[in-house]
Amino acid sequence: MDIHKSAVDAICARVRQFHDAKTPFRIYHGSTNSTRHLDFDPSSVVDVSSLNHILSIDVEKRTAVVEPNVPMDVLVRATMKAGLLPPVVMEFPGITVGGGFVGTAGESSSFKHGFFDRTVLSAEVVLANGQTVTASASSNSDLFEGLRGSFGTLGVLTMVEMRLVEMKKFVEMTYYPTTSIEGAMAKLEEETKNEENDYLDGVLFARNSGVVVSGRLVDACAKTDGIRRFSRAWDQWFYLHAESLAAKSTVSIELVPVEDYLFRYDRGAFWTAAYAYQYFWIPFNRFTRWLLDYFMHTRVMYHALHASGHTDRYIIQDLALPAGNAAAFTQYIDSAFGLYPLWLCPLRKDGRESMGHPLGYRGAISGAQNESGKEYEGLYINVGVWGPHPSSQEEYVGVNRDLEAKVRELGGLKWLYARVFYNEDEFWGIYDKKKYTALREKYGATSLPTVWDKVKDRQGKEDVGGGARGALRRFVKRWGLLSGLYGVYKAVLGGDYLLKKKRP
Structure with missing residues (x-):
């Protein structure tokens, strides 16, 4: 804790410098799982990348005290040694505790435990004036609630206490083939009511082919088709294995080691890495x-994605829809984009409050108006839409704006890790600016960027440098195969890919 205190003291001093100079600053973590255009100026950031330690694990209380830059794989391995697990684990191992708390993180256990932020019991925060406070349900409760989906716009997160659950050796996975969009949604809703389930998600491979997958934490299971793994280089990618089981007419059951289950989508980044094989004209086979x-692991892929500029060539969006409207939205995606596979993940009804200070939804659900115009308080289903969309920049922006409009029409919200195409008025028509601004004023956070400042689109504003070298970088990032090769080169080279380099 002494090392932690020293690091926090240094952060407080840095924050006070910005506060006294009345200078805005941003929080720098050293990596990102966002697909938005990002670029940090070293002279205007508070660097928290060193806050990456697990400070304690209490087996009796089933809690852990963790710094925000601890990634999921490190957290899981540490808690497993104590016979415990985080209730909600993001599928990409590089996503951090802090990102899960102040970002948006709904995963396959979120139908049961809520979003990742619902597993946090208290948070240590450095306010914009350099003061350190603790926020929880009983202390600074409005700040604690406001931190959910705040993206670092209320203060600098430096530590959290979070709850844990009992670990078992395996996840018993049950695969239910489905033959329609409506059937998949109905099966998801049905399985959320099964109290034995610990995990639940699904994949649509086409409008008439998909699979819903439930999971139970177990130490052993007699009724199983064997033990399956997904983490080794020679293992099949999870989505390809699930697709083979979706083609069957019968239910399949497998045992999967816990860590393999939790990070089953890391290799191949769900299925988006398959597009890299097409892009580079490489045969896509097991060899x-x-x-x-x-x-093909997500840490490397995010590095390459940002370096190459390919966020402008793909639709990468996660959308949470009221369960009754999720089928209609998925049918829209089918007709407008024809993109498959699609990820389906049910989310507990309190998930909306975890998604960036949104206003409530009082509109139609499955064609019927909510009773007396009441705010919708039911289950949500996340639809992950990730795939290429070859088009001009104008067309690309247009289809993304159409997608955002459809989500808003159906009462949904988008994950703000992805590129945002709203204008400012549209954005604040979805999010509660009045309440959010009042909270920022109460805790002196008005010198920090707002959520809108953080997520608004920065297409064309990223800095690739001046002179001949900068011109070469711009050329490479704009033209075909060169941009992809440049991204791979930067990923292999390693190093920082978010901070601007200082230039004479």
Whole structure:
């Protein structure tokens, strides 16, 4: 704790410098799982990348005290040694505790435990004036609630206490094939009511083919088709394995080691890495997936994605819809984009409050108006839409704006890790600016960027440098295969890919 205190003291001093100079600053974590255009100026950031330690695990209380830059795989391995697990674990191992708390993180256990932020019991925060406070349900409760989905716009998160659950050796996975969009949604809702389920999600491979997958934490299971793994280089990617089971007419059951289950989508980044094989004209088979396994993990892929500029060539959006409207939205995606696979993940009804200070929804659900115009308080289903969309920049922005409009029409919200195409008025028509601004004023956070400042689109504003080198970088990032090769080169080279380099 002494090392933690020293690090926090240094952060407080840095924050006070900005406060006294009345200078805005941003919080720098050293990596990102966002697909938005990002660029940090070293002279105007508070660097919290060193806050990456697990400070304590209390087995009796089933709690952990953790710094915000601890990634999921490190947290899981530490808690497993104590016979415990985080209730909600983001599927990409590089996502951090802080990102899950002040960002948006709904995963396959969120139908049961809520979003990741619902597992946090208290938070240590450095306010914009350099003062350190603790926020919880009983202390600074409005700040504690406001931190959910705040993206670092209320203060600097430096520590959290979070709850844990009992660990078992395996996840018993049950695969239910489905033959329609409506059938998949109905099966998801049905399985959320099964109290034995600990995990639940689904994948649509086409409008008439999909699979819903439930999971139970177990130490053993007699009724199983064997033990399956997904983390080794020679293992099949999870989505390909699930697709083979979706083609069957019968239910399949497998045992999967806990860590393999939790990070089953890391290799291949769900299925988006398959597009890299198409892009580079590489055969997509088990041998090439084994050969290029290093590049097919999400930490490397995010580095390459930002370096290459390919966030402008893909639709990468997660959308949470009221359960009754999720089928209509998925049918819209089918007709407008034809993009498959699609990820489906049910979310507990309090998930909306975890998604960036949104206003409530009082509109139609499945064609029927909510009773007396009451605010919707039911289950949500996340639809993950990730795939290429070759088009001009104008067309690309247009289809993304159409998608955002459809989400808003159906009472949904989008994850703000992704590119945002709203204008400012549209954005604040979805989010509660009045309440959010009052909270920022109460805790002196008005010198920090707002959520809108953080997420608004910065297309064309990223800095690639001046002179001949800058011109070369711009050329490479704009043209075809060169941009992809440049992204791979930068990922292999490693190092920081978010901070601007100081230039003479």
